[in-house]
Amino acid sequence: MNSVLVAQDLGKRYGRRWALRDCSLEIPAGHVVGLVGPNGAGKTTLLKLAAGQLVPSEGRLTVLGGQPDGSASQLAKVGFVAQDTPAYSGLSVEEHLRLGARLNPGWDAELARDRIAKLGLDPRQRAGKLSGGQRAQLALTLGLAKRPELLILDEPVASLDPLARREFLQGLMEAVVDHDFSVVLSSHLVSDLERTCDYLIVLIGSRVQVAGEVDKLLSTHHRLTGPRRDHLPSDQHVVSATHTDRQSTFVIRTDSPIHDPSWAVTQLTLEDLVLAYMATPGRVHAGPTLEVQR
Amino acid sequence: MIWLTWRQFRGSAALMGAVLALVGLVLVLTGPGMAAEYSKGLSNCLANGFCDRFYNDFFDRYQQPFLGVTLVVLVLPALIGFFWGAPLITRELENGTHLLVWNQSVTRSRWLAVKLLVIGLTVMAATCLLGLAVTWWSDPLDKSAADGWALMSPLVFDARGIVPMAYAGFAFVLGITTGLLIGRTLPAMAVTLLIFVGLQLAVPMLVRPHFQAPISANVALSGGNVEGFNRDPGGMGLKLRDQIPTDAGAWVLTNHLVNPQGRKLADGEVFPLTPEGDKACTPLSPSQVGQGDPMGACFAELNRLGYRQAATYHPTRSFWLFQGIETGIYAALTIALTWLCFWWIRRRSS
Incomplete structure (x- = not known):
């Protein structure tokens, strides 16, 4: 399988503090990948490393087959929409497009113009006067019209209201359908990702807790509720467990069907699934996660 | 870009x-x-x-x-x-x-x-x-x-x-x-x-x-390098300008008045005058001056006696x-x- 991103023991240190450490993961091509995790998990650092904005302190990182070393050719392949979607407040929308056209050999002027027109943005409007949602759309337009093979978005909708959030993600989805490229999108809100992503990575404390296609994750994870019990069959991997005096609730992952009639089996939503992994931050599922990735 | x-x-x-x-x-x-x-x-x-x-x-x-x-x-x-x-x-x-x-x-x-x-x-x-x-x-x-x-x-x-x-x-x-x-x-x-x-x-x-290396020179006294003087019963004292008369743009690093024996005098230090000098260095009234140098005679006498401005400087050139x-x-x-x-x-x- 083609990978857009491969990280091996990747680490980034600021002074003495490690923002990311021992991070190993592989992101397959052709997906809209959601990267979730609590604040401080290293999401932003990982994405900035992938975009070539940061240089790793240790480990190896390959993005689209190349090193994200800030070279022009590598920069051209990877689009990056930074957190809070920055834009030059003194430049107009039109001038932002001109900036993109001047600085990117693969610039798709038609795409950029069409998007701005469709969004109803006034090209002469200064970016400083745009609403948060409009500015995010402008930043997304810049990222899309660059025609990257991989578009990385770091918490692009975190500061947007629900409507702007939906419009932003919708715009992104339409672009993915129209032009074939991979997307990595980080968020700490699973609900954002649920509608958008077909692949999910849960990152906690620099470690990948679980990674896989959303459909597959949902079909292999179950919540079991039943009389209190401490052990489960070995093919059932326990993600989280809570017990009362008489009752046990497990979130498990398994590829096999569950036959035990004493369990009440319920489906998990994506949010339940992520929360189950987040609730057990101490555990590192380095080995088993690879099974799901296949 | x-x-x-x-x-x-x-x-x-x-x-x-x-x-x-x-x-x-x-x-x-x-x-x-x-x-x-x-x-x-x-x-x-x-x-x-x-x-x-x-x-x-x-x-x-x-x-x-x-x-x-x-x-x-x-x-x-x-x-x-x-x-x-x-x-x-x-x-x-x-x-x-x-x-x-x-x-x-x-x-x-x-x-x-x-x-x-x-x-x-x-x-x-x-x-x-x-x-x-x-x-x-x-x-x-x-x-x-x-x-x-x-x-x-x-x-x-x-x-x-x-x-x-x-x-x-x-x-x-x-x-x-x-x-x-x-x-x-x-x-x-x-x-x-x-x-x-x-x-x-x-x-x-x-x-x-x-x-x-700066130029060291002993320069004759004139209105270009003497800012003022004070008469004293014991003679006169001079106050020098940090300037070289022949080179108005020069950067003067050190600047002293030296007496005929070559001793450096402090700023305004009073030195005795000969009777000729005393006469030459008595200020003239404006009517006597005309367009010429009011102190010309005085400077001529001091220079004749051997008083000099000893300066080191960087010249304009x-x-x-x-x-x-x-x-x-x-x-x-x-x-x-x-x-x-x-x-x-x-x-x-x-």
């Missing part, structure tokens, strides 16, 4: 262009008249053989614009470093726009190189033009300068010729460097100003005097040599800082 740099820079460039155009207009309008007045006055006074009074009057008349123009040239490089250099990158960092622009298909080095070249060269061209224009304009004033404002003296030298260009280029790159290293605008501005002003003080005090060396020093510093900027931006963690 050039377009973007220019688009972000054009506001400040227009502002600077307007200020420089205004200053240039004033210089062009007043310069020729001043030069004509100077040459006319000079030929008049040369006919009388005594020009000290003309020099004084001429310089006094134009002292305000002289100081104003000199100040503009002195301050401009610091302002450029302060307002253009320091915020150039910190503004991007503070607004997060570096993440936007550094992810276009242009390397950071190229981005920085274009910014440095486009703005740096504009800045240097503008300050070079200003420096030379002011040098042209103030030529008559520099020739008749009062002591303390000699052409080679630190403050005036810094505002003439090509060194303003070197200062401006350096200040600009210094601002960028501190901005890159510190990452925040206000501290970067403060540090830029501190370093630049410190250097502007340190170089003339510690380094520039050694560009060349070294002006362009000093300008060249100073420009070279600042150019070297600028290049070193530029290298540091490129090295840093490649490995910088944003």
